[in-house]
Amino acid sequence: MAQKEYDVVIVGGGPAGSSTAMFLKRNGVDNVLLIDKATFPRDKICGDAFSGKSMGIARELGIIDDFKKVPNESVYGVLFSSPKGTQVEVPFPGCEGKIKTKPGFVVRRINGDNILFQRAKKQVDTLEDFTVTDLTWENDFVTGLKGKKKTGEEFSIKAKVIVGADGANSTIGQKAKIEPNPPEHQVIATRAYYKGVTGMSNNIELHFVDEIMPGYFWIFPLDNGWVNVGVGLLVSEKNKRKLNLKETQEKIIRENPLFKERFANAKIDEQGIKVWTLPVGSFHKKNHGNGWVLVGDAASLIDPFSGEGVGNAMTSGKFAAKYIAKALKENNVSKANFDDYDKELWNAIGSEIKTSYRLQRLGSIKFLLNMFIDKAVQKKEVKDIISGMLANEEAKKESTSTLSLLKVFLT
Ligand SMILES: Cc1cc2nc3c(=O)[nH]c(=O)nc-3n(C[C@H](O)[C@H](O)[C@H](O)COP(=O)(O)OP(=O)(O)OC[C@H]3O[C@@H](n4cnc5c(N)ncnc54)[C@H](O)[C@@H]3O)c2cc1C
Known part of the structure; x- marks a missing residue:
């Protein structure tokens, strides 16, 4: 099948890819194709928390009001519990008093990502149900990609620049010979939706319980009485402790004195407990080369302490679009011409990621965490x-x- 040749083809229509598409349009790049293997709306395993950073970019893109039109829950702070069971409630800055100026949002990703994708779809060409399988090369430069429709039809698409926004197991990263994150820089986590959990408030809940230390168990309030529940910890720690995460989550819910009453009448939805990985930013991954750029999870940008990745995925899309537009204008899509993408991105997020990595390591020491939360109560x-x-x-x-x-x- 004959295909049009694009300036930019973006692989992956999640927050990173859809943001890249919208920011390319803003930078004057029109000839863009956004591809996804799924049909939107599609689910993504996640805690569903859209942080202030994500909402800041949504505001910049002029789409913040869309998030208020889908089922959502506003959250005003965090309830922490320590390994020995002490609990403390900490409001987000701006949410301490009666008037909450900076709430967070919990929105199911099936709805949140669809907002971003549909907005992008109005601005660039899109192709859904198309799984990218390989890159094409000429003289060490990427020249396009190959893939397959769900119907089985295979074809190639040519582009001056390919953006890998295809998530944690990025095909584009693999085909550009980028190594996956080592286990000490990769988190593994579960997610399940429950209804009927008691004791909910407008806090997100992070519980550093013994069963999952040095990771945590979370409960995030959703719309209409639903909650998002999961556990997460570093792959290296999971391997060391030989944990089965689904069984660990079920055990916490069934037996931990803090939760067994709260979940006594709760029902899990038909999807059950799902598992996915989070490539964290404590590993600064190579994110560009001749004719290709990685953004979002494909570039390993998730906060190593909180597990928040949507904000940095959108941020990377913004910076990638700026440098891709510049490279196209200069007719030079070489690796050297994308070095400033990496520089500006890591100038913006690097120190925050370093701090979160320190927090992640502090949080792995049980007695410090117990002491820290005790002090916060006092x-x-x-x-x-x-x-x-x-x-x-x-x-x-x-x-x-x-x-x-x-x-x-x-x-
Ligand atoms: C359990 C869990 C909880 C989390 N909780 C939070 C949270 O509460 N808040 C937060 O901010 N972050 C959270 N994260 C992290 C967050 O989910 C990611 O950082 C975010 O989804 C990154 O966006 P992305 O666009 O890079 O990738 P994705 O959202 O993964 O999008 C990638 C897209 O690429 C498509 N794709 C993949 N391969 C191909 C291919 N070969 N061909 C075509 N298309 C392809 C996929 O279909 C998908 O649509 C969590 C992650 C997990 C696993």
């Missing part, structure tokens, strides 16, 4: 430090400075 000052960690990058940096951490343990 002292407003410590609560403020945690609130800062949940805030923007600068506040987070300050909150996890040696001085702040010393303050927690010495006060």
Whole structure:
């Protein structure tokens, strides 16, 4: 089948790919194709929390109101529990008083991602149900890709630049010979939807319970009485402890004294417990080459402490679009001409990821976590430090400075 030749073909219509498409259009690049192997709306295994960072980019793209039109739940803070069972509630910055100026949103990804994809679809060509299987090359430059429709029809598409926005197991990354993350830089997590869990509030809940340490068990409130529940920890730790994550989640719900009453009458939906991986940003992955660029999970940009990846996926789409537009204008899509994409992206997210990596390692030491949460119950000052960690990058940096951490343990 004869195909049109594109300036840019984006593989993957999730938050990274759809954002790249919309930002390319803003940068004056029109001849773009956005491909996905699924048909939208499609599900994505996730905690469904859209952070302030994601909503900031949605605002910049002028689509924030779309998120208020689909079923959603506003969240105002975090309920933490320590391995020994102490609990503390910490409001998000701006949500301390009666008037909540900066709530977070929990929106099922089947709805949230569909907003992004449908908006992108209005601006660029799209092709759904098409699984990309390989890249084509000429003189060490990517020149296009090959793939297959669900009907079995196979064809190639030519492009000056290919964007790999195809998630954690990126085919584009593999075909560009990028190594997968080592187990100590990859999280594995579950997700399941339940109805009938009691004791819910407008907090997201992160529980550092013994059964999953050094990871955590989460409960996030959703619309209409549903909740999103999961457990997650580093693949290296899962292997060390030989954990079966589905069984661990079921055991926490059935036996842990903090949850067994709350889940006593809860029902899981027909999808059951699903498992997926999170390539975290503590591993700075190669993300570009001659004629190709990686964004989002394909580029390993997930926050190593919170597991939040949508915000950085959208951020990477924004920066990638800027440098792709420049490269096309200069008629030079070489690796060297994409080096500034990597530089600007990591200047923007690098220090936050470094801080989160420090927090991830601190959180793996049980007695420190117990002490930290005990102190937060007793002292407003410590609560403020945690609130800062949940805030923007600068506040987070300050909150996890040696001085702040010393303050927690010495006060
Ligand atoms: C259990 C779990 C909980 C999480 N919780 C949160 C959370 O609460 N908040 C948060 O911000 N982040 C969370 N994350 C991380 C978040 O899900 C990812 O960071 C985010 O989805 C990255 O977006 P993306 O566009 O890069 O990739 P994806 O959303 O994975 O999109 C990739 C797209 O590429 C398509 N694709 C893949 N391969 C091909 C191919 N060969 N050909 C064509 N198309 C292809 C897929 O169909 C998909 O649509 C969680 C992750 C997990 C696993």
